[in-house]
Amino acid sequence: MPTSPLSTAQAARAAIAARLDEIRRDAGLTGLELANRCGWHKSKASRIARAKTGPSDEDIRAWCRACGAEDQAADLIAASRTAESMYVHWRQLHRDGMRRVHEKTLPLYQRTRHFRVYASNLVPGMLQTSDYATGLLRSITDFQGTPDDVADAVQARLNRSRVVREGNHRFALLLEETVLYYRVCDSAAMAGQLRYLLEIMSRANVSLGIIPFTARRTVWPLEAFYAFDDAQVAVETLTAEVNITAPGEIRTYLKAYAELSRIAVHGREARALIIKAIGVLGEQGAATP
Template sequence: MPTSPLSSAQAARKAVATRLQGLMKDAGLSGHELAVRCGWHRAKSSRIARGITPPSDADIRAWCIACGAEDQAADIIAASRNAESMYVEWKQIHKDGMRRVHEKTVPLYQRTRSFRVYASNVVPGMLQTAGYATGLLGTITAFQGTPDDVADAVKARLDRSRVVREGDHRFALLLEETVLYYRVCDDEAMGEQLGHLLTIMKRPNVSLGIIPKRASRTVWPLEAFYAFDDQQVAVETLTAEINLTTPGEIRTYLRAFTELSQSAVRGEPARDLIREALTALG
């Protein structure tokens, strides 16, 4: 079953620190000596070597030069950037608001042919209506304390979601039944969202499964994740988005998706669950 995606990001950062430590040892330098050569306080070299402080590109170049291994700088910088891109805090992603991140991910959505999405908390973005997205993004903005560009972000999200209707894309989506009841928007918008799910299920390129609350299961509820073909899995936690590209980790999440799928209902039984949620709105 999936290990913590945060632990994967931490391991990637640790691998960079280990490589830098190795260069220092090969050069016969102590942490203090390396810091002197780089013009740093010695605590900085220690924190980088222990993986506490992520090194900047300039830090890595200076480290490699100090160790007489300048030819390795480019490779380590690439590994460090990959490690840092694995774990990015939402406050950093949304520092200028949410519109840009939606626009930035349009190429990823356009080139992906097979989407596999598991949602345990909210309706997946590509299925959201304007009202639902407005309520959700508004609460996220307020909670994170990031710039409020909700109206523009909603438009960008809906524009990005055109992949559901355009091009050669297939969507296999799993929702926990509880997602149908979480009120992230007002009742009117929630009703429109549930009605949209009933409509979108009719599309031949969309397979929507719902995992009933009482379903027998071999995989416990997980954090929401989005699999883009077999190339990348984005895992959403409260504080950050974690992007996994290691084949073994991707396979593990896809295996979890397969097992979760076995607990889901589709077709008319799924529609019945959506209609029950609609009725509960009153």
């Protein structure tokens, strides 16, 4: 089962560091000798070798040049860039607002044929209504202190979500039952979102499962993750998005999805849980003076 969503990014960075240190040893250099050849402070080579500091492209070129291994620099730089792209802070992604992030990921959504999504905290983006998305993105913007482009970002999210209704795409989605009750928008918007789930789950290309509160867990609740075919998994944490492309890690997340799907309910039972949540919203509204 997946342990930490950061594991792949950390492992990739560690692999780059280990390879650089191996090149140094093959060249018969000490860390101090390498630092001197590169014109660095003596601790820099050590920090890079221990994966405490990520090397820049120029750091890798200097390291390989100092070790007489210039022919290995290009591959190491490519691997390092891939490792860095695995873990991207939300603040960095949203530094100009959220609209561009949705537009940037549109090609990924359009080329994906089979989506497998596990949501432990929110309704997945491609199933969100405009009002639900507005409440959510407003909270994210306020929390992160990033530029306010909520209206444009919501529209970009809805444009991206057209893949549910257009093209040849299949969606298998699992929601923890708690998602039906988390109030990231007002009661009317939340009720509208739940009714939309009832509508969308009737589509032939959509399979929506709900994992009940009372389910006997064979897999513990995980961070939300999105699997795009068998090529990529995006894992969402509070501070960052982790993009996983290593085949072994992808297989682990797909295994987790399959196990979670077995403890979920589908069809009539899933609809009953959504209708129950709508009823609770109505009761709470009636109780409000």
